[in-house]
Amino acid sequence: MYGLEEKRKILNEYIAELSDEKAKKKPSEDSWSMLEILEHLYLMEGFIAQKIDEVIKNSDVQTAESKPIERTTNRSHKVEAPEGLRPKGQFSSLEEAKQGLGRTREITTFLTHNKTEETLKSYSFPHPSFGDLDLAQWIEFIGWHELRHLDQMKEVQSKME
Numbered sequence: 001m002y003g004l005e006e007k008r009k010i011l012n013e014y015i016a017e018l019s020d021e022k023a024k025k026k027p028s029e030d031s032w033s034m035l036e037i038l039e040h041l042y043l044m045e046g047f048i049a050q051k052i053d054e055v056i057k058n059s060d061v062q063t064a065e066s067k068p069i070e071r072t073t074n075r076s077h078k079v080e081a082p083e084g085l086r087p088k089g090q091f092s093s094l095e096e097a098k099q100g101l102g103r104t105r106e107i108t109t110f111l112t113h114n115k116t117e118e119t120l121k122s123y124s125f126p127h128p129s130f131g132d133l134d135l136a137q138w139i140e141f142i143g144w145h146e147l148r149h150l151d152q153m154k155e156v157q158s159k160m161e
Helices: 004-016 020-024 034-058 069-073 094-112 135-159
Strands: 124-127 131-134
Touching: 004 094, 004 135, 020 034, 020 094, 034 094, 034 124, 034 135, 069 135, 094 135, 124 135, 131 135
Parallel strands: none
Antiparallel strands: 124 131
């Protein structure tokens, strides 16, 4: 659905090659470890799933123009994560992170499995960089966001080698 599983597979293949020790290391005091990046992905997908549920239940139909969300992977444009989506040390191992990411994916899949694309495109809410995105684009954004942060994880790893 919306390329989520293909993109998650790429992320999981990368994670499979990491050790907990490597995943916990930070290249600098003010940067995230790879484990913290995974926690951010978990928090972000959970937030998006919650917003999708709220919007469908409580909002009027409001469409949005299609945006170039594939640009999410361009890391030259820095975006500061909102406080509630910043890691706080919820995961102490890669296994915990994988389980958390699995849970948020189950929630996303459950919320959207019986919704038509037409329904998902009938509702929207704002993204801080792209403006209003319809729910179908929000779902697709999750995968692009994961690839963006996979690149960040690779950068973190290269700085520690």
